[in-house]
Amino acid sequence: MASTYPVHETLITGDKTLKQVTEDVCAPIERGPTWLWWAGFLVSVSALLLGIAAVSYQVATGIGTWGLNRTVGWAFDITNFVFWIGIGHAGTLISAILFLFRQKWRTSINRSAEAMTIFAVMCAGIFPLIHMGRPWLAYWVLPYPNYRGSLWVNFRSPLLWDVFAISTYFTISAVFWFLGLVPDLATIRDRATTKLRKSIFGLFSLGWDGSNRTWMRYEMVYLLLAGLATPLVLSVHTIVSFDFATSVIPGWHTTIFPPYFVAGAVFSGFGMVLTLMLVTRKVLRFEDYITIGHIEAMCKIIIATGSIVGLAYSTEFFIAWYSANEYERFVFFNRALGPFAWAYWTMVSCNVITPQLLWFKKIRTNPAIVFVLSLVVNVGMWFERFVIIVTSLHRDYLPSSWADYTPTLIEVSTLVGSFGLFFTCFFLFARFLPMIAMGEVKGVLGHPGRMPHVHE
Amino acid sequence: MNRRLFLGVFESEDDVLGATREAREEGYEIADVFTPYAVHGLDAAMGLRPTRLPWVCFAFGLAGAVLKVWFEFWTTSVSWPVNVGGKPFNSLPAFVPITFEVMVLLAGLSTVFAFFWTCRLFPGKQPTLVDRAVTNNRFVLVLVEDSAGFDALAAQALCEKHRVVHTEERVERPGEELRVWKEAA
Secondary structure, three states, X not given: OHHHOOOOOEOOOOOOOHHXXXXXXXXXXXXXXXXXXXXXXXXXXXXXXXXXXXXXXXXXXXXXXXXXXXXXXXXXXXXXXXXXXXXXXXXXXXXXXXXXXXXXXXXXXXXXXXXXXXXXXXXXXXXXXXXXXXXXXXXXXXXOOOOOOOOOOXXXXXXXXXXXHHXXXXXXXXXXXXXXXXXXXXXXXXXXXXXXXXXXXXXXOOOOOOEHHHHHHHHHHHHHHHHHHHHHHHHHHHHHHXXXXXXXXXXXOOXXXXXXXXXXXXXXXXXXXXXXXXXXXXXXXXXXXXXXXXXXXXXXXXXXXXXXXXHHHHHHHHHHHHOOOXXXXXXXXXXXXXXXXXXXXHHHHHHHHHHHHHXXXXXXXXHHHHHHHHHHHHHHHHHHHHHXXXXXXXXXXXXXXXXXXXXXXXXXXXXXXXXXHHHHHHHHHHHHOOOOOHHHHHXXXXXXXXXXXXXX | OOOEEEEEEEOOHHHHHHHHHHHHHOOOEEEEEEOOOOOOOHHHHHOOOXXXXXXXXXXXXXXXXXXXXXXXXXXXXXXXXXXXXXXXXXXXXXXXXXXXXXXXHHHHHHHHHHHHHHOOOOOOOOOOOOOHHHHOOOEEEEEEOOOOOOOHHHHHHHHHHOXXXXXXXXXXXXXXXXXXXXXXX
């Protein structure tokens, strides 16, 4: 109870009662959409439509519409794929790993972070699909009995590992999210005033009645899913990094990739969580739920994972020099000083240099500055993937085959379209579903924001 | 069954926790407790046995892993062995990632479905709430009145000690499950 720790800030500020939590969280979905919502939604839908047009065109014409060439066979699409998968990782970190570590502040942000995960994985999934060139044959990646032998898929290929990792990740994340939603959907059902709302939320809340026998099992299922999702999320980006690390391309063929990619994913994901949450708390007036304390905690995770990423960048360079491998040395020399040096230094300044500002409490507690920094992290992490992919490929072993790479308008439109899909989904989520897990926040009301010092 | 039930409606987690603990110590039969969020310690206060769902998780996870290793071995070494870069047909270490993913997928899905099954949660189920505010801000302790020694006044006193908001008595509708209620006449 709040009165137990009078000196310290509580996790949720504003001395909320249980009823107030329900009212506050349900308010945005029960009142009509605001003009701000319509503006954001329409911009997102326009971006999505642009993306749909671009994808339709490239599927109809072929992936010759991309800027790829014989030397640079992977570029924009795989960059976007890894970028979006990385964004998703923060959601699982918040819902699963922070749950296992008993970080109670996660309850205010886990619902939207998990939603973000699901939407980001959807965006990610589009890119390998269209990269196949004939997406209508995408089911060929599944091991099903067929009339070609059966000729089975190659279980030794990291690209196939990706298929299983991403689809499992999407399924488990969606189930985890829905499970968390059920008690909250029941809350909305029980306060619904219209028949339509009552029947829709009644359908999806599965007849939830708040029985403690159900809650007990629910808590266990939550714990088990968290326990499963934790190694799962680490495995997903590990496997994504295997796409590169198991090849023999200098710049990709390194054992540092799995931890480096996972840290980068969490780093970029928290960047996106902060971007979204800082806007959400302002627009939907959730300042008492997503407090400055929450923002600070996320900034600390950003600086921790950002430092791991920075360490990985320097380790790569050191090993390139220390290995005395001439090709490895060349790739890193080329990265920092070659034609894509601008991309490399953008990456370094966004991911390593600017996040250092977060060491200062004054900056961590200023939402406007943190918002800008979170955008910088997003940009930096997109460039990281671009740098890893394009600079390692464009100058290969044979100087006569060296090539440049410029994305085409179609590729850029596809990226814009993926942002459109992501934000369209997010706006719909904000309009129709509770953005804060009421059932979890109610359980931490009055909990202290940090461990109290005992003086008595 | 046509049980008579005694309800105590509470406003806070501490109150319902205290009342439940005391009711159990004094030998009342607790039908259920309804809460808006998971109240820690309530399972012990009610004397609930731990759930066996972890076994479902374990069994299906194990089954998923074993079946997947077998399937990978069968497709690559038996059904149609293909030489990929001179690797052995049965390249077990390369099978680890997918085996792990399938294990997680089966363990996770089976646990959630087993949870829905044991708690009888399904789309379209008509919820019968003990109190409309139980998904909002009320905690309800439900005692069974059937035992010979049940004393409604004593139960009332017990609840009042824990700052009960109100108490009432209800009768379960015949032939329907525990959570279906009818207002007592």
